[in-house]
Amino acid sequence: MFFINPLKPICKLILESSTVDSECAAADELNLYFKNYFTLSSTGNDFNKELMTKGGIAISMKEAAFCVEDRLRTIRFIKGIYTAIQELIIRFPNDNINILYAGCGPFATLITPLLPYLSPHKISITLLEINPISVEFIQQWMGSPDLKDYNISIINADATTYRFPDDQPLHLVITETMFNGLVREPQLAVTANLATQLHKYGILIPESINLSLAYSSFGNEPYLKHDLPIYNNIESESAGQKKYGITIDELFKLNKDNNFSESITNPTEVFVSKWYEAPESFTDYPDVCIYTDITIFKEQRLGLASSYITNPICVHSLYNLFPKQYFRLVYSITNEPIWHIEKKGSC
Ligand SMILES: C[S@@+](CC[C@H](N)C(=O)[O-])C[C@H]1O[C@@H](n2cnc3c(N)ncnc32)[C@H](O)[C@@H]1O
Numbered sequence: 001m002f003f004i005n006p007l008k009p010i011c012k013l014i015l016e017s018s019t020v021d022s023e024c025a026a027a028d029e030l031n032l033y034f035k036n037y038f039t040l041s042s043t044g045n046d047f048n049k050e051l052m053t054k055g056g057i058a059i060s061m062k063e064a065a066f067c068v069e070d071r072l073r074t075i076r077f078i079k080g081i082y083t084a085i086q087e088l089i090i091r092f093p094n095d096n097i098n099i100l101y102a103g104c105g106p107f108a109t110l111i112t113p114l115l116p117y118l119s120p121h122k123i124s125i126t127l128l129e130i131n132p133i134s135v136e137f138i139q140q141w142m143g144s145p146d147l148k149d150y151n152i153s154i155i156n157a158d159a160t161t162y163r164f165p166d167d168q169p170l171h172l173v174i175t176e177t178m179f180n181g182l183v184r185e186p187q188l189a190v191t192a193n194l195a196t197q198l199h200k201y202g203i204l205i206p207e208s209i210n211l212s213l214a215y216s217s218f219g220n221e222p223y224l225k226h227d228l229p230i231y232n233n234i235e236s237e238s239a240g241q242k243k244y245g246i247t248i249d250e251l252f253k254l255n256k257d258n259n260f261s262e263s264i265t266n267p268t269e270v271f272v273s274k275w276y277e278a279p280e281s282f283t284d285y286p287d288v289c290i291y292t293d294i295t296i297f298k299e300q301r302l303g304l305a306s307s308y309i310t311n312p313i314c315v316h317s318l319y320n321l322f323p324k325q326y327f328r329l330v331y332s333i334t335n336e337p338i339w340h341i342e343k344k345g346s347c
Contacts, residue, residue, distance in 0.1 A: 002144040006033060008116040014078050015117065027071035034068055034107050037141060046133045053130060054160045055189020055264070056337045058177070061134045064105030073176075073307035077110045077205070080297030081174060082117065084203045088171050089122055091201055096121075096151075098170055102128045102159035102190055103177040106137040110174060120149040127154045128162060160189040169199040181290045181313035182211065183337050188260055188270065195259035208255040208295040213329065215279065216245025218287040218314040222305035245285040248276060251329065264333070271331040275344060280323040288316040290329075290339060316341045 010033055013026040051058040068074050088097045101111055104127040111125065129135050135156040142152060155162070159177070164170045173194045178187035187209070195204050221244055252271055254260065263270050292310045294302040302310045321327055326344035331337070 002037075002112070002141050002146060004116050004144075004146040007113055011113050011116050014075055014113060015082060017075060017079075020072065023075040024071045027068065027075050030074065030109075030113055031068050034065070034109070037107075049131075049133065051130055052336075053158055053186050053189070055192075055267075055333050056177070056186030057184055058103070058130045059185065061106050061131055061137065064103075064131070064134060065107065067105065067176075068107070068109050070308045073302060073309060074109060076296050076300040076302060077174075077176060078113055080207075080300035081110055081172075081205055082114050083300070084172060084205055084297045085114075085118065085123065088203060092169075092171060095169065095171065097123045097172065098164075098168055099123055099125045099172045099174065100128060100164055100170055100194065101125065102162070102173065102175040102194060104129050104134075104138065104154075105131075106134040106141070108138060108142075110176065115147070115150065120151070124151040125153070126164070127152065128157055128159050129154070130156070130158050132156055160186055160193050162193065164194075164197050169202070170194075170197050171199055171202045172205065173198055173202070174205045176206070176309070178209070178309055180292050180309050180311040181339060182209065182254070182292070182331070183313065183339065185337070186333070188254060188337065189264060189333060191254055191259050192261040192264045195256050196261045198256060202256075203297065204256040204259075206294050206296045207298075208253050210253050210293045210295075211251040212291045212293070213248045213251050213273070213276075214245045214289050214291060214312075215248060215282060215285040215318065216287050216289045216312070217285055218289055218312065220244045221289070221312045223311050224305045224308055245287070245289060247291075249273070251290065251331075267333045269330055270333055271329075272342075273329040275326045275328050278318055278321040278323060278325045278327060282318045286318045287314045288318060288327075288329075288341065289314050313339070315339045 010029045017023040017026045047062045048060045050060050108127050139154050175190050177185045177190050179185050182188055251273055290313050305311050327341050329339055330342055331339055
């Protein structure tokens with residue numbers, strides 16, 4: 001059963017955190033709070049079951065619960081969401097703010113910590129989740145008398161096709177259904193479906209996901225890993241932004257306006273880059289890599305390797321191309337979202 005009182009000091013810690021250390025400390029407190037409710041040691045049952053959706057894989061309940069441990073991700077999303085809600089209350093002074101959280105997992109991690117700081121009379125929350133096990137868990141968890149004043153509905157549905165009721169304005173969409181480089185999970189398909197349903201002055205969280213192409217030495221890149229002291233390879237946020245290779249181009253931005261709702265009709269080529277000419281000399285940066293930068297909302301951002309979802313990905317080796325050979329990058333979501341290289345003359 002969800003209890004709101006123990007969340008109050010955690011919410012304060014989160015909203016007041018202003019350094020990487022204080023953000024990590026707040027995330028650890030939140031993780032402890034959730035762990036009281038959930039034993040993550042279960043194996044070989046539905047806790048570990050992944051589902052295939054139209055636009056990618058819905059990770060298991062166990063993995064979704066673990067997302068809280070992606071510490072800067074968790075804290076910055078929560079802070080960004082809080083700021084966005086305050087902004088919407090100003091933008092829509094006479095409305096109840098309708099919030100749709102798609103892919104909420106078992107804890108609705110990115111919004112439940114804020115409940116003690118949100119007025120139940122100003123917001124309505126729809127929690128959407130495709131995994132029935134997570135839905136069952138969150139239904140029980142949130143059936144708490146502490147939440148009786150809040151208008152929260154829980155829906156078991158696919159966010160790539162779900163329609164929010166037409167007779168209500170949709171003010172805020174929150175979705176974090178992604179891996180780094182937008183591979184594997186259905187963030188793009190979910191965004192394509194939900195961004196178009198937002199009110200004209202509504203807000204999408206994350207505000208923007210920017211993918212860029214670089215040649216790099218992938219093994220030397222900052223990369224956040226499990227089981228290592230977190231951030232041990234980035235001394236500070238600004239150091240984390242430093243790339244070892246050279247940025248070649250911006251590939252695309254995924255945001256409220258550039259939401260791919262039209263191009264997604266061709267899942268084998270949702271995005272095709274322009275042609276690039278392979279360099280003749282590349283020994284210091286032999287890998288074709290993709291970087292992910294996320295603007296969650298306003299100043300809340302995630303740069304290179306400050307979270308698992310902004311780790312770099314390596315798509316190809318320049319050693320597998322001839323010097324000056326033309327190639328392009330193709331993003332498809334036919335089975336699961338993936339990047340591959342097409343070489344000119346061989347496709
Ligand atoms: C990366 S986890 C995030 C969990 C939690 N929201 C958080 O941020 O910590 C993504 C969640 O989205 C759910 N999901 C993935 N695809 C979905 C879809 N098409 N429709 C609804 N939920 C989906 C997964 O089952 C999983 O619970």
